[in-house]
Amino acid sequence: MRAQRTVEHVTTETLVDYFGHRLPEHEEANVEKHIADCDECTALARRVRRVSHAMSKWTAKVHSSAKRRTGG
Numbered sequence: 001m002r003a004q005r006t007v008e009h010v011t012t013e014t015l016v017d018y019f020g021h022r023l024p025e026h027e028e029a030n031v032e033k034h035i036a037d038c039d040e041c042t043a044l045a046r047r048v049r050r051v052s053h054a055m056s057k058w059t060a061k062v063h064s065s066a067k068r069r070t071g072g
């Protein structure tokens, strides 16, 4: 029998919440700990961070253009 750790990888959804600061403190700590240990999730976290950053810019853009269209 192999000594295999049951490691739950961090999901994309969790990472989105993590970068959006929507996770409870203990979960945030878990994510940080896992990322530090896991190359796969480090790579995933980098991607999600870029996407979530781009997404917040995008929503800001949509909101400002929607403002201009009001009236008429």
Ligand SMILES: [Zn+2]
Pocket: 008, 009, 010, 034, 038, 039, 040, 041
């Ligand atoms: Zn992982």
